Amino acid sequence: MDSKDKEIAEQQQQRRKRVSRIKTSIIMTIAIWMAISLLAVVVLGIMVVKLNSRIYKLELQLNNAVSSTVNTTEPVDEGSEVEKADASKQTVVKQLDSKDNVYHEGDARKVYLTFECIPGDNTGVILDTLAKYNVKATFFVTTDTSGKYEEVYRRIVNEGHTIAMDSYSNSYSKIYESIQSFTEDLTEISGYISNLTGVTPQIYRFPGGSMNQISNVDMVDLVKILNSKNITYYDWNVNSGDTADGCTTDNIVSNVTSGIAKYNNSVVLLHDDSNSSTTAEAIGPLIDALNNMGAEILPIDDSTYKVQYIKADSVGQ
Structure with a gap:
């Protein structure tokens, strides 16, 4: 090989090396870009999950804040919050407490443990504890969007608890957007429960309670809808405070026992969701405390005293 051929060969070799380096750079660039894109997708996914969790916690905190404004320390006098638009219209009574539910020494004390329930792992723990104590409760359920806990709805019914409606969408803004919404x-939550359990629920709780201030629709009109469908709704007169930051099992027990001391009939607000196990852990100690007070713990049924801020009987259809 003469010097010219050798020079040409070296040039070709250098050219191949440059092409190889360019290919390697391109492949590395694509690989890095794909890795960054994948990492971005993962990070965004985590952020979405955390944001959804935060939104739900804020809704629960709003629920808690609203309930705190109506948990009066003294019973309200009959007729103290009665709306009278004019003499020709039906009187709508709005009062959470009434004299016929004030506890006096020697009265029977009935307590209704009610869970605003997004079925999850904690629901099973709560049901296990209730079964251990042979206590029946009421579960105001939403839908299981994951599809993992559909058996929980059937277990609630099969173990003798009352299954009731909270909402299908679990979105305050959507539920209260209009009468149609x-x-x-x-309709969706009723059908959902009926399809899973074979039971058509007739008991309802307004998300945030009937005293909420976020509905775009007059709550009286929504009570009328329930009346027209023969559905009974329940607020609460005892708040466990289990959605408060830093809440402990002792806090829950203390809040409930101090709250029920005022009433013959106490509807207790509790929350069951996957974001916190504190409520599930508190059920055993809470039942022990209620038993020590001589309280009868019952599920809501047709004979239960109606704890309602907007008295449904005063609204009509």
């Missing part, structure tokens, strides 16, 4: 959500 409310009616659609009500």
